[in-house]
Amino acid sequence: MGSSTERRRSPNQQAKQEQIIEAAKEVLARDGLAACTARAVADASPLTKSAIHYYFDDMDEIIDGAMERHMAGCLDRIREAADRHERPVDRFWAATRTYLEIFAEQPKAALLWFSYWVDVGQKARPEPIDRMHQMMIAVLRDLLADIPVDDPPARAHAFFSYLLGTLMQQAVRPLPFSELKPEIATVCRLDPGLS
Structure with missing residues (x-):
């Protein structure tokens, strides 16, 4: 069965x-x-x-379903923030700011995601979290492709990796978005004139 x-x-x-x-x-x-x-x-x-x-x-099945719900809520909120803007670059910045705000508003959320990531890795079942990561990367890829940037899939992947590290840094020593923005522009290879 x-x-x-x-x-x-x-x-x-x-x-x-x-x-x-x-x-x-x-x-x-x-x-x-x-x-x-x-x-x-x-x-x-x-x-x-x-x-x-x-x-x-088993509990893994329940936890996977619950984490997927958390991810879906996060993605909905990010899309809603982006959809409030017309210009592609404004959509990107709104989505990025919202992503970081979600974790700032819920300080335990970053630790939850990292705990989940470690758990599925230790159990050699990375499929659920990889699926969720790919969903987020797809949103970022689409936002970056609309700007446009060179090689949106590679930029989105690099940016998502940057965001994961930034979440942990923000949990330890939060920086204002204004300080993160130049780093994000560099990672995504955004034209400085677009910011």
Whole structure:
């Protein structure tokens, strides 16, 4: 039998899975990855620990679903910020500022993502986080291609790597966006006249 997400579920069963994933999302945001256990998820949902085990094969499956929800919310907010602007360069800067603001508003979020990254790496199952990273890189690539810059896929990948490092730096010693902006322009090879 395949994973529980591959099994055919009734609408009621799908609703219960949604409740579990939403509860896990809440636990992850509030308490972090190490605290996201079946018991903690059950306590945050109307379901029991046994129901959680019934609807999902393991906690990794639940955590992956919850982290994907976190990523989807982040991407929605970034797209909304970009969509408020007409000029491609303004769209890029709005999206970038919003990405950094999301993590500044939720100081535990960067640590959660890095904990998740380490966890999937240690378990030799990088597919979920790679899929999420590729979603973010695609958004950045599209924003950079609209400006345009040389080789948007390579610039987007380099920029995403820069952002990951910057998130950790911001958690330790936050810098204002005005100080990060010249570095970002360099990483993305933006024409200085466009900033």
